[in-house]
Amino acid sequence: MSDEHEVVMLRRQLSAATQGIVASPTLPERAAVAARSRRRRVRLAGAGFAVLAVTAVAVGAAALPFDRSADSGPATEVRDCPAEVPMASNPGLSEEAMLPARPGGVLACRYVLNLEQAVPSHVLAGFRVLDGQDAAAEATAINSGSVLERPRRCPQEPVVEVLFFRNAAGHEAVVVKAGCAGTTDGRRVVDPSPLRWLVQP
Amino acid sequence: MGDPPGFHEYASANRDRLVRFGWLLTGDRQSAEDLVQTALERVWLRWGRVSRGANVDAYVHKVMTTTHLTWRRRLWHREQPTDLARDERAVSLVDNPDALAVWDERDALLRVLETLPPRQRAVIVLRYFLDLTEVDCAEALSCSVGTVKSQTSKALRALRASNAMVMHEGGGQR
Numbered sequence: 359m360s361d362e363h364e365v366v367m368l369r370r371q372l373s374a375a376t377q378g379i380v381a382s383p384t385l386p387e388r389a390a391v392a393a394r395s396r397r398r399r400v401r402l403a404g405a406g407f408a409v410l411a412v413t414a415v416a417v418g419a420a421a422l423p424f425d426r427s428a429d430s431g432p433a434t435e436v437r438d439c440p441a442e443v444p445m446a447s448n449p450g451l452s453e454e455a456m457l458p459a460r461p462g463g464v465l466a467c468r469y470v471l472n473l474e475q476a477v478p479s480h481v482l483a484g485f486r487v488l489d490g491q492d493a494a495a496e497a498t499a500i501n502s503g504s505v506l507e508r509p510r511r512c513p514q515e516p517v518v519e520v521l522f523f524r525n526a527a528g529h530e531a532v533v534v535k536a537g538c539a540g541t542t543d544g545r546r547v548v549d550p551s552p553l554r555w556l557v558q559p
Numbered sequence: 560m561g562d563p564p565g566f567h568e569y570a571s572a573n574r575d576r577l578v579r580f581g582w583l584l585t586g587d588r589q590s591a592e593d594l595v596q597t598a599l600e601r602v603w604l605r606w607g608r609v610s611r612g613a614n615v616d617a618y619v620h621k622v623m624t625t626t627h628l629t630w631r632r633r634l635w636h637r638e639q640p641t642d643l644a645r646d647e648r649a650v651s652l653v654d655n656p657d658a659l660a661v662w663d664e665r666d667a668l669l670r671v672l673e674t675l676p677p678r679q680r681a682v683i684v685l686r687y688f689l690d691l692t693e694v695d696c697a698e699a700l701s702c703s704v705g706t707v708k709s710q711t712s713k714a715l716r717a718l719r720a721s722n723a724m725v726m727h728e729g730g731g732q733r
Contacts, residue, residue: 364719365687372688375665376579382592385578386570389599390562397604447592527630529593 384445392530395435430490433463434530436522443469443480443518447532456533457497457523464488464496464523471517480518488521496521500533563606569615570599577619583684584627586669594630598622620689621699624681631677671721679714686711 382388457464466488469480488496500521518534525531574595581591601622602609609618672680678700685696686707696707 361715364715368683368715368718369687369690371668372583372684375668376582376688379575379579379582379588379591381574381578381595383574385574385592385596386567386599389570389596390566390603392596393600393603396600525593527590527593529596 382445382447384447387444388447388530388532392435395437430460430493431458431462431526432524432528433489434465434522434524436465436530439465439467439482439485439520441482443534444520444532446534447530456500457521458526459494459497459501461493461497461523462489464493464521466496467520467522469518469520493523500535563603563610565610566603566606569610573616573619577623580620580684580689581623581627583672583688584623584681586673594623594627597626601626617695617698620685620691620695621701624685624699625701628677628681671718674721675714675717679710679717682707682710683714683718 464487466486467482468484468486470483471478472481521533521535523531523533577595577598578588578591581594582588585591585594598619602615602619609615612618672683675683681700682696685691685699686693691699693704693707693711696711697704700707
């Protein structure tokens with residue numbers, strides 16, 4: 359077999375092997391959010407302000423920076439809760455842990471379903487900051503949650519909580535928690551006993 | 560604060576291609592998405608300058624390649640998952656009746672690529688998946704054209720020795 363033929367075959371193999379691999383539709387948005395966060399942090403550092411100064415969101419300011427213990431990972435760089443519920447990152451079936459066992463700072467944004475609107479939708483209702491033991495406990499609870507093989511559609515939940523954190527590779531990731539029992543949708547995790555996680559505001 | 564003009568259009572139009580490129584470099588989809596996200600984040604910050612240049616793709620390829628090689632040198636990348644394509648298999652089997660054959664082919668290709676050193680693997684992917692010239696490869700890898708030639712030669716020799724290019728001759732017809 360000639361070298362030229364081998365190269366042709368290699369090209370075909372590389373192309374064929376990647377057919378069907380598609381990117382998450384939220385990938386551009388995730389990159390933009392991370393870039394905005396980085397630029398803001400750099401500008402603030404240059405201006406001599408603490409990062410805390412720009413953490414104001416619609417419902418108040420997160421208690422940042424996160425406390426960080428020696429054996430936990432880096433904290434999320436996300437400082438603002440989005441106005442709307444974001445999509446979970448890296449959709450797709452996975453048997454990996456949702457969160458690192460000892461994540462760094464986690465920003466948890468809570469959304470409630472506003473039934474007074476013509477088309478009910480979730481609105482930002484609050485947030486909490488998890489770090490240290492609290493973040494580890496949250497990761498344990500989520501990682502031990504039920505995961506079904508087949509995702510299925512859930513009705514709109516009255517309360518949804520979105521966790522922003524750094525994954526094991528050190529990159530920003532998002533997990534969406536809802537109370538639709540026993541289901542999962544990619545990286546959207548759902549607790550079979552929602553009251554343990556989610557408390558009505 | 561919105562995206563710089565043209566960024567979102569570029570990222571949306573090229574995300575699948577970039578993730579496929581990342582998948583061939585890293586060997587799993589989530590790492591590929593992490594790699595593309597990191598690269599696009601850096602491109603976003605320099606979009607004004609990058610988009611005025613002649614070739615946005617070349618810049619993105621360079622950022623992805625150098626970022627990947629940097630990650631490979633870090634300690635946590637020495638931990639390798641035992642089942643690289645598990646989630647790929649799960650998704651493919653649902654979506655595609657021929658998924659098992661596709662997955663077998665992917666798995667075989669990944670195992671062969673895993674045997675190559677990171678720079679040789681990158682050269683193969685840049686040259687034969689992205690179809691870059693040797694000059695463009697050298698730019699992406701920040702090395703000389705001579706280095707690209709020698710790395711390509713070594714990689715092809717290794718692939719030939721593993722019978723990878725002959726063993727899966729039917730795979731490319733799909």
